[in-house]
Amino acid sequence: MAEYYSEEEPATSKRLLLAENDAGLARVLAIRLDLDGWDVTTVNDGEAALEVLRDKTVDVVLLDLRLPRMDGMEVLKRIAKGPSAPRVVLMSGYLDSDNTLDAIRAGATEVLQKPVEPARLLGILEELARNRPRRAEGAGDLGIIGRTSIVGWMRDQIAEVARFPEVPVLILGETGTGKELVARAIHERSGSKGQLVAVNCAALPEHLFESELFGHVSGAFTGARTPKAGLLETAGEGTIFLDEIGELPLSMQTKLLRVLETRSFRRVGANYEQPLRARIVSATNRELVGLPGEPLRTDLFFRLAGYTIRTPALRERIDDVPLLCQHFLREFQKQYHSEAAEVSEQALCALRGHEWPGNVRELRTVLMTAMIGAGPRLEVRHVMRALGSRLAPPSDDKPISEVRVRMQDEEITSMAEVERETLERAYSACNGNLSSTARKLEMPRSTLRDRLKRHGIL
Incomplete structure (x- = not known):
């Protein structure tokens, strides 16, 4: 105690x-x-x-x-x-x-x-x-940043399952939602003596999969001159994280199922079993069962899903955007010696209005792009430039200023309208004072006048 x-x-x-x-x-x-x-x-x-x-x-x-x-x-x-x-x-x-x-x-x-x-x-x-x-x-949050209730619920799930080190965990969530971060939090919260070993199932060639996962003895196959411990063995009493489990080759699914059922495995070429001491945590951004040509055997799915955690999309926890921004800006200050230390209210408004198909990973990339050329404060123009550079070219060859985005709950028909909305708010907040507005937006007075005239504000 x-x-x-x-x-x-x-x-x-x-x-x-x-x-x-x-x-x-x-x-x-x-x-x-x-x-x-x-x-x-x-x-x-x-x-x-x-x-x-x-x-x-x-x-x-x-x-x-x-x-x-x-x-x-x-x-x-x-x-x-x-x-x-x-x-x-x-x-x-x-x-x-x-x-x-x-x-x-x-x-x-x-x-x-x-x-x-x-x-x-x-x-x-x-x-x-x-x-x-x-x-x-x-x-602590073990690196999981957020104050929304859905993030709190996820933390609770991590704390609960961490107490049962042999229970396999399946993490479901879209790309960029932090599935590996959750796997690491489970591992650290468990207090296990072993290490966390991550395997990208999509990146490992099928012919090497069995040897990499289970290891091999000397002479097991051509080129196997010395014995090698597999990743299951290397993890010890820690955690083996199988990312993109939906890409696991079918030939390996049966073998992994047996490992889960018996809690033991055998090196390639060996005639003896070794106990599995690590917890298996897997993750996917795909539907694994219930669809034609499902990528995973149903029996393996239910073995892997001893406990299931879903990582929420950023659009489901949009109120966490300010905290995430602060976290990433701190990171950039340490890593890149960036000056950027805060995000303006107008810029936060634009960030909260984005759909974030790439989730937290996309937010981090947008902020990294926005900080380039910015001073100590990220303004809406820096954010919109960064968001614009991330958007795919429209199929009808419209210029980037015509791409539709969302700001808060209102749909803004174009990037130009986002600029107009920002200029109107700033100009109104400064009681129509051109110099004050220019200082607020960190923009030359002549440039501001031209833009106000172009948008019909002046």
Whole structure:
């Protein structure tokens, strides 16, 4: 049992630890929560919060960011180290993109800006109490960035299945949704001693597949001068990740099925079995069964799908775009020494309106393109240029300015209309002042005047 968690079983499913620096707010919240059936323990500093968690099991921790003796971020990190960590809702009146992202990485389930509407807070707490996994909650997000409920649900699934190291996992999702990231999170959350070994089933030649997966003994075939361990053996007690499992050759499907059934395998040319100690995690962006000419045997599919996790498309978690942008910009700053540190509201509006057929991978590429030639702030013109460079040429040879895109819930008929919409908003926000608008858009005054005239705004 971890240092900060009691072994006692909770008598109720609605126990809450309130760690709040503001004594008045703490009293109000405690009274309201008590009326709603919560068993509330209140402390006013970080070390006291950890002391409570040593002796008492709670379902949810409502945590202030600014606490004496130990701040909320450090408390959050220590809570997340436990295998039976409660859900943590971090609240603060001093949130920004950086500490919000840090909190999510550290394991916060929700991050809320004070003041919080009471009905909203109570609704969040009730949902967390109902849906909390009975055991281990993920220690941090393990690289999975997002605050939307669908991402939270995926984290819960990872935490649950990680406790059962022999259960095979099938990850379903579109291209670019982070299936390998989920496989890595399962592996790391499992605490396994072995390594994660990834295999791209589409890239490995069929005639090498068996030898690569199972290994071979000396003399097993021409050129096999020395014995070689296969990937199943190399993974040890870790994880073997079979990406694009739908591309697995039919000749190998029967052999992999037997491995899953017997939890053992044999090197090519060997006359003895070896135990399979690794967990098998597979992934695909295709429908595997139920279609004519299905790529995978039905019996193998059900063996692989001991537990299934679906990675959501970016359009299903569009509210995560700002956090993802912040994450990637930080990455670019470290990797490329980029100046870009933030994305303007207009640029975020354009990003949220895109359909993202390539999902998070496409978003990362668009941001990388946008940062080239941009300063410390990505504006809408940088984003639209990057999006335009990613669009395939229209079949009727229309210029790129005629390609249709979406912005928020409204359809904008062309890239030119996106520009017009942006110019109108900026010009209006500056009360028709040309110089102020030019400074806001980081555009020469003469260029701005020409564009305003071209769009009939001036």
